[in-house]
Amino acid sequence: MTVKQLRVGLLGCGNVGGALAGLLQHQRSVIAARTGIDLVISRVAVRSLSRDRDVELPSEIFTTDPHSVVEDPEIDIVVELIGGIEPARELVLRAIELRKPVITGNKELLANHGAELFAESDKAEVDLLFEAAVAGGIPLVRPLRESLLGEPVSRLMGIVNGTTNFILTRMTEDGTSYADALAEAQSLGYAERDPTADVEGYDAGAKAAIIATIVFGSVVVAGDVYHEGISGITSHDIATAKRLGYVIKAVAVVEGTPAPDHDTPPEVAVRAHPAMVPVGHPLASVRDSFNAVFIEGEAVGDLMFYGRGAGGLPTASAVLGDLIDAAVNLTSGGTGRIGKLSRARIRSIDDLESAYYLSMEVSDQPGVLAQVAAEFGRFGVSIGSMEQQDLGSGARLIFITHRSRESDVRSTLRALRVLDVVRDIHSLIRVIDEA
Numbered sequence: 001m002t003v004k005q006l007r008v009g010l011l012g013c014g015n016v017g018g019a020l021a022g023l024l025q026h027q028r029s030v031i032a033a034r035t036g037i038d039l040v041i042s043r044v045a046v047r048s049l050s051r052d053r054d055v056e057l058p059s060e061i062f063t064t065d066p067h068s069v070v071e072d073p074e075i076d077i078v079v080e081l082i083g084g085i086e087p088a089r090e091l092v093l094r095a096i097e098l099r100k101p102v103i104t105g106n107k108e109l110l111a112n113h114g115a116e117l118f119a120e121s122d123k124a125e126v127d128l129l130f131e132a133a134v135a136g137g138i139p140l141v142r143p144l145r146e147s148l149l150g151e152p153v154s155r156l157m158g159i160v161n162g163t164t165n166f167i168l169t170r171m172t173e174d175g176t177s178y179a180d181a182l183a184e185a186q187s188l189g190y191a192e193r194d195p196t197a198d199v200e201g202y203d204a205g206a207k208a209a210i211i212a213t214i215v216f217g218s219v220v221v222a223g224d225v226y227h228e229g230i231s232g233i234t235s236h237d238i239a240t241a242k243r244l245g246y247v248i249k250a251v252a253v254v255e256g257t258p259a260p261d262h263d264t265p266p267e268v269a270v271r272a273h274p275a276m277v278p279v280g281h282p283l284a285s286v287r288d289s290f291n292a293v294f295i296e297g298e299a300v301g302d303l304m305f306y307g308r309g310a311g312g313l314p315t316a317s318a319v320l321g322d323l324i325d326a327a328v329n330l331t332s333g334g335t336g337r338i339g340k341l342s343r344a345r346i347r348s349i350d351d352l353e354s355a356y357y358l359s360m361e362v363s364d365q366p367g368v369l370a371q372v373a374a375e376f377g378r379f380g381v382s383i384g385s386m387e388q389q390d391l392g393s394g395a396r397l398i399f400i401t402h403r404s405r406e407s408d409v410r411s412t413l414r415a416l417r418v419l420d421v422v423r424d425i426h427s428l429i430r431v432i433d434e435a
Contacts, residue, residue, distance in 0.1 A: 005040060110130055138309060
């Protein structure tokens with residue numbers, strides 16, 4: 001077999017970039033034997049040349065100028081792992097303009113500017129591949145883009161942020177407080193010093209936007225995604241959920257309503273928030289920093305993809321898979337394009353229908369239940385179950401509603417807050433249906 005060498009320009013050599021270099025070196029001969037392509041990292045752009053790196057790459061290929069890597073006529077494929085929007089967007093667009101395939105793990109970039117990048121790569125007829133941007137090492141993008149392209153997907157629900165799943169696992173299994181679980185996640189490297197993107201749902205929301213774009217062929221951006229964080233989840237919520245047969249998980253949910261005709265894009269609902277998941281649901285058993293995505297299809301039924309959603313090696317594995325795919329396409333003249341995208345019709349969170357868990361503290365006096373129940377009834381929110389717990393000077397009321405419209409539940413909460421007998425509303429958490 002004749003072996004063709006392709007040169008790779010690597011933008012960023014941190015945790016994932018370094019792991020990619022090591023993985024490629026280890027698998028290089030196997031890849032060449034199977035594909036006839038010898039992949040070589042020839043240029044690497046980094047922020048600092050003085051930093052020690054545990055990679056076996058010649059020092060002379062490193063530079064602090066990422067533009068020189070992209071512009072180098074000897075570079076065949078560009079791998080972008082620097083993160084953020086700029087200069088990543090500019091560099092990716094320039095590589096595409098030069099007809100160089102691009103592999104990226106940049107969820108922030110794709111969730112905000114994916115439509116522009118996909119359109120430019122489609123026009124240039126070059127690959128823009130991004131398996132690592134959604135679920136780390138889990139192969140999800142390619143199955144959604146290829147294997148399930150003709151599958152009518154009704155709902156996709158996933159645990160796509162390892163940090164929040166680790167925190168909630170510690171709170172559930174060990175009784176750890178939120179603050180202590182977060183501190184442990186930071187000490188283990190699962191959470192950043194500023195954990196806002198993870199714990200407030202921005203990271204999961206960006207991934208949900210990318211997933212929705214792939215599944216429904218319509219542009220969904222990060223700003224379209226409703227998100228809530230886990231910082232308000234209490235030990236009492238965790239314990240109550242367990243007693244009622246649920247586990248609290250931070251989930252990303254993507255749902256779509258089929259378009260009435262070819263000229264109308266589908267209506268898409270995208271959100272990321274904590275949810276009470278039935279213990280019998282496959283997502284309930286996903287622990288620690290692992291990720292999983294559960295897909296409900298009309299023809300194929302239920303599918304679940306599970307694995308490590310983060311970490312240098314798992315993410316590098318996804319990047320390497322894309323790199324090999326792009327290399328094979330480049331030598332054969334093919335591309336793995338996402339196709340033409342319309343602008344999605346985004347369904348408002350107010351139109352969501354779900355069951356809800358609601359915990360509140362009230363005065364312990366006659367007629368309280370009647371007053372509270374009257375407000376539920378006034379806005380058409382049906383109560384499925386109710387518990388009352390004595391707090392000494394007051395009482396805690398815990399409700400699980402039947403499926404109700406989000407706007408009606410919000411109206412009920414506003415009305416409850418002005419009642420003299422309601423001291424505080426502690427928690428409102430959506431309840432996921434059984435699989």
